[in-house]
Amino acid sequence: MDALGSNAKRLELSQVKQTLKKEQRRLQQRRFLSNTLMLTGNIIIVLITAFALVGPYLVSYDPYEMDPVKRLQPPGAEHLLGTDNFGRDLLTRIVYGARVSIGVGFSVALISAAAGMVIGLYSGYYRALDQVLMRICDGLMAIPGILLAIALVAALGPMTENVIIALGIVFIPYVARIVRSATLVVREETYIEAMKAQGASATRIIWMHIAPNTLSPLVVQATFIFADAIITEAALSFLGAGVPTPDPSWGNILYDGKLVIFKAWWMTVFPGILIILTVMGLNFAGDGIRDMVDPHSSLSFKRKKKK
Amino acid sequence: MNLYLVKRILALIPVLFVVSVVIFLIIHITPGDPASVILGESATAQDVEALRQQLGLDLPMYQQYMNWILDVLRGDLGESYFMKESVSEAIFSHLQPTLSLAILAQIIALLIAIPLGITAALRRGTAADQTVMGFSLLGMAIPSFLLALFLILLVGVKLQWLPVAGYKPLEAGLWTHLKYLILPAVSLGAIQSALITRMTRSSMLEVLNMNYMKAARSKGVKDRQLIYKHALRNAFLPILTVIGQTFGGLVTGAVVTETIFNIPGIGQLIINSVERRDYEVIQGVVLFVTCAYVFINLIVDILYGVIDPRVRLERK
Numbered sequence: 001m002d003a004l005g006s007n008a009k010r011l012e013l014s015q016v017k018q019t020l021k022k023e024q025r026r027l028q029q030r031r032f033l034s035n036t037l038m039l040t041g042n043i044i045i046v047l048i049t050a051f052a053l054v055g056p057y058l059v060s061y062d063p064y065e066m067d068p069v070k071r072l073q074p075p076g077a078e079h080l081l082g083t084d085n086f087g088r089d090l091l092t093r094i095v096y097g098a099r100v101s102i103g104v105g106f107s108v109a110l111i112s113a114a115a116g117m118v119i120g121l122y123s124g125y126y127r128a129l130d131q132v133l134m135r136i137c138d139g140l141m142a143i144p145g146i147l148l149a150i151a152l153v154a155a156l157g158p159m160t161e162n163v164i165i166a167l168g169i170v171f172i173p174y175v176a177r178i179v180r181s182a183t184l185v186v187r188e189e190t191y192i193e194a195m196k197a198q199g200a201s202a203t204r205i206i207w208m209h210i211a212p213n214t215l216s217p218l219v220v221q222a223t224f225i226f227a228d229a230i231i232t233e234a235a236l237s238f239l240g241a242g243v244p245t246p247d248p249s250w251g252n253i254l255y256d257g258k259l260v261i262f263k264a265w266w267m268t269v270f271p272g273i274l275i276i277l278t279v280m281g282l283n284f285a286g287d288g289i290r291d292m293v294d295p296h297s298s299l300s301f302k303r304k305k306k307k
Numbered sequence: 308m309n310l311y312l313v314k315r316i317l318a319l320i321p322v323l324f325v326v327s328v329v330i331f332l333i334i335h336i337t338p339g340d341p342a343s344v345i346l347g348e349s350a351t352a353q354d355v356e357a358l359r360q361q362l363g364l365d366l367p368m369y370q371q372y373m374n375w376i377l378d379v380l381r382g383d384l385g386e387s388y389f390m391k392e393s394v395s396e397a398i399f400s401h402l403q404p405t406l407s408l409a410i411l412a413q414i415i416a417l418l419i420a421i422p423l424g425i426t427a428a429l430r431r432g433t434a435a436d437q438t439v440m441g442f443s444l445l446g447m448a449i450p451s452f453l454l455a456l457f458l459i460l461l462v463g464v465k466l467q468w469l470p471v472a473g474y475k476p477l478e479a480g481l482w483t484h485l486k487y488l489i490l491p492a493v494s495l496g497a498i499q500s501a502l503i504t505r506m507t508r509s510s511m512l513e514v515l516n517m518n519y520m521k522a523a524r525s526k527g528v529k530d531r532q533l534i535y536k537h538a539l540r541n542a543f544l545p546i547l548t549v550i551g552q553t554f555g556g557l558v559t560g561a562v563v564t565e566t567i568f569n570i571p572g573i574g575q576l577i578i579n580s581v582e583r584r585d586y587e588v589i590q591g592v593v594l595f596v597t598c599a600y601v602f603i604n605l606i607v608d609i610l611y612g613v614i615d616p617r618v619r620l621e622r623k
Contacts (some may be wrong), residue, residue: 075357076526143597146559147577151330151466151593154581155337231450237562258456258567265460272453280448 011021028292036290048274052102055095063088063096063248072264082266084256094271097248101230102278104164104243108229111168113222116175121206121214123176124183135172145170146232150241158244167232171225177220182214200249216293223286227279250275264268315608319601326597327379329558331372334586350446379587384591385468394591404474405565406574408495409557411488415496416503416553421546422508423500425534428515446501451560455567460491472569491568496558499553502606506549510542544615551607556601 061079067087075082083088123133138150152166185209186192195205230250236242237251238258245252250271257267342358342565353575354437359365363374378385384394428441471488475483514520515538561573573592580588 124448133323134327138322139329141328142601143561143593144555144600146328146562147330147593147596148333150562150581151333151589154584154589156585162588187312227448235450235559236451239563239566239578239581241578253457253510254453261456261459265464268456268460272456274451275453276445276448279450280444283444283448 035288041281041284048278052098059092059095061089061092063092067170081270085260093248096181097250100249104233105226105230107164108167109222109226112175113169116172117179119176119232120179121183124180125206127290137176140173153241159245161244178217179214186210186213208220220290227282319394330594334590387586387588389585394588398595401573401576404570405561408561411492412495415526416499420500420503424504427508428511443501443504451495451498452563455564458490458494491564505548507546510545514538514542551604554603558596
């Protein structure tokens with residue numbers, strides 16, 4: 001009798017769990033769709049990524065091939081977006097440049113997220129380490145990002161890899177800060193205390209129980225860093241201190257375009273619009289993810305709509 | 308207040324220490340020997356060795372750092388090997404244009420941001436609010452150097468209203484001075500204003516819902532006074548923080564904007580130094596700008612107490 005009763009209860013419980021899970025999923029889907037900003041952002045990101053991945057197979061010119069006869073041709077049938085000051089097809093340069101610019105941005109986001117996560121977790125968990133690591137972060141954050149990046153690239157040498165390393169270093173503290181403050185909250189939770197009482201090792205607690213709880217702020221921050229890294233790379237390359245020529249990057253194209261800005265508006269306008277679109281897409285996505293994962297901001301989001 | 312001030316200033320010491328170590332290390336991780344870079348490829352090994360000794364590059368790293376930082380604390384940022392003048396002289400001769408540009412840009416940013424932010428907050432949810440917020444989203448996605456390029460295309464090339472390059476010092480007359488700075492300052496300030504607008508709006512919204520606002524309104528305080536004296540003053544603290552923080556962005560933007568408009572400021576100094584691999588100057592400029600940024604934020608913190616007596620009392 002008793003066993004039967006508990007079995008029935010268990011069945012009931014699992015049913016309730018199932019319906020709850022379903023409801024939760026439905027709620028998440030609705031939240032995702034009602035979040036138009038995030039939807040727009042994601043669509044922009046998907047389109048631009050596709051542009052960067054597939055584009056090179058669709059264009060028929062070589063991004064490095066110069067043709068002095070066809071210098072600075074305005075947009076037309078032969079060259080859809082015109083040609084640059086070396087007679088290279090601008091659309092081709094922009095398509096290949098998308099790979100470089102987005103590639104740099106993504107790598108920087110990945111590097112700073114990974115390193116920032118480790119630093120943030122350990123300095124949040126070990127108070128002694130915190131003092132040292134956070135002072136270093138404070139110091140790094142006090143140096144204006146682009147100056148730090150310029151100095152690093154100047155010291156390491158003008159190579160795309162070095163631009164990624166330099167920007168990675170610039171953005172690590174911004175991740176570390178966020179992960180650290182999330183860690184500080186989680187480490188005070190009762191379940192962490194319970195884990196400790198059971199004798200779990202620090203590594204296990206940090207990586208199995210604290211790290212997953214810092215993921216959502218981390219992802220939001222990494223998205224914004226992705227956008228910032230694209231802007232900063234463009235600025236560095238535009239200054240001639242970033243991705244070396246003749247490799248195409250959006251910043252490099254703008255650098256060439258500045259020299260002929262009075263003759264060839266298309267060299268400035270097209271890569272410029274792409275940078276703005278990409279950054280906007282990433283910002284929207286970041287805002288959207290934040291609204292989705294943070295119950296406070298999504299509540300305020302709804303309240304705002306009602307008013 | 309004084310105790311707070313002392314604490315706040317003491318807290319700067321580790322930050323500035325880290326900054327100085329980082330900047331020192333960056334320059335010293337340079338692949339290749341600075342001495343041979345300076346002398347070029349034709350130099351003999353003897354010459355390089357002599358210069359290494361002259362520059363103190365043969366000393367151990369910590370010794371080099373100590374020598375450098377002691378000089379810096381005395382106000383000596385070293386000599387530029389290429390310009391044949393001291394780094395501090397080079398910085399000060401390039402300071403005025405950057406300062407003019409930054410101040411003008413900040414004024415423009417505030418002139419755009421504060422009225423727009425207040426309007427958006429007062430008309431929350433209306434078309435006006437959405438338009439303002441839309442522009443601010445756009446502003447946050449546009450780097451200032453792109454806006455600068457677009458403005459050159461529009462105003463300089465198509466309309467030809469304003470000069471698109473060059474710089475005239477203040478001595479040439481206020482209007483001439485400003486005329487050359489308008490485009491760069493607008494491109495910097497407009498972008499800066501995006502963030503400040505958002506901050507003003509959300510900070511105003513918070514204050515507008517406070518009970519003391521209702522009390523003031525029911526007491527019969529006039530709208531204008533209500534907004535500017537009761538709401539804005541209370542909403543100003545977070546706005547002030549953002550203004551302090553955007554100074555970093557302003558300097559960053561100025562570096563790029565100066566090279567676009569050919570303004571002989573700090574930005575151009577550092578870019579030219581990168582091209583020449585003039586490490587002493589790069590090191591000096593980054594250190595100088597960072598210190599300026601840190602101190603501006605210190606001043607902002609002190610201003611808190613002036614604007615908001617509650618902060619002053621709390622800190623006692």
